[in-house]
Amino acid sequence: MHIKAFLFDLDGVLTDTAKYHFAAWKELCDERGWHFNEVDNERLKGVSRIRSLEIILEINGVLDSFTEDEKNALANKKNTRYVEMISQVTADDILPGVSEFLSDCRAAGIRMAVASASRNAPEILKNLGIADLFDYVADAAKVPNSKPAPDVFLTCAEALGLPSSECVGIEDAAAGIEAIRAAGMRSVGIGVVGETPDIPLRATSELNLSKLQVLLG
Ligand code: BG6
Ligand code: MG
Numbered sequence: 509m510h511i512k513a514f515l516f517d518l519d520g521v522l523t524d525t526a527k528y529h530f531a532a533w534k535e536l537c538d539e540r541g542w543h544f545n546e547v548d549n550e551r552l553k554g555v556s557r558i559r560s561l562e563i564i565l566e567i568n569g570v571l572d573s574f575t576e577d578e579k580n581a582l583a584n585k586k587n588t589r590y591v592e593m594i595s596q597v598t599a600d601d602i603l604p605g606v607s608e609f610l611s612d613c614r615a616a617g618i619r620m621a622v623a624s625a626s627r628n629a630p631e632i633l634k635n636l637g638i639a640d641l642f643d644y645v646a647d648a649a650k651v652p653n654s655k656p657a658p659d660v661f662l663t664c665a666e667a668l669g670l671p672s673s674e675c676v677g678i679e680d681a682a683a684g685i686e687a688i689r690a691a692g693m694r695s696v697g698i699g700v701v702g703e704t705p706d707i708p709l710r711a712t713s714e715l716n717l718s719k720l721q722v723l724l725g
Contacts, residue, residue, distance in 0.1 A: 552564075
């Protein structure tokens with residue numbers, strides 16, 4: 509296979525925003541007296557904002573106690589805190605090895621897109637100083653079904669004008685690996701728990717274009 513594009517998840521692949529998602533949800537849960545810990549947080553990776561809230565409500569056995577409007581208000585409250593937190597993000601928060609990998613891909617003429625479930629993705633990319641490196645950023649707000657559905661990856665491939673067979677998705681979440689597979693693409697996983705990517709890596713520092721071209725070739 510000749511790799512024509514890499515489709516990057518954002519949270520946990522380009523930068524570690526999972527810690528801010530956790531902190532913002534934890535504040536909300538503590539206020540309400542709801543249980544929420546780091547293990548629960550694993551289940552929210554790659555999952556949309558509103559679905560994340562529903563998982564927290566399910567864990568606490570109170571999912572049926574809230575109307576749609578009330579759930580939206582809770583999700584907005586968490587997001588307000590999250591947006592405050594990510595305003596502190598800078599280029600120093602790019603995960604190890606990522607900048608070099610992006611440069612190598614660019615030099616090799618490989619297209620790059622961001623396939624994120626986050627509506628805050630454009631803001632985070634801007635704060636990281638890497639927004640201009642990508643040919644396309646999927647607008648999570650306009651993608652009908654979130655991961656594990658393949659939509660966000662298929663939207664990226666379509667925007668780049670490439671078939672799935674020429675795209676490789678890079679993900680840290682089990683839901684993301686499922687989404688890549690459902691999109692008919694090969695996958696690179698970064699410390700993924702619960703799913704088996706085509707190429708499992710322990711950390712972003714292991715991203716190496718030449719090696720991936722051989723392994724996926
Ligand atoms: C994903 C994260 O990238 O974005 C999830 O892995 C998060 O944890 C989702 O819930 C939605 O993010 P946001 O910024 O739109 O609330
Ligand atoms: Mg992720």
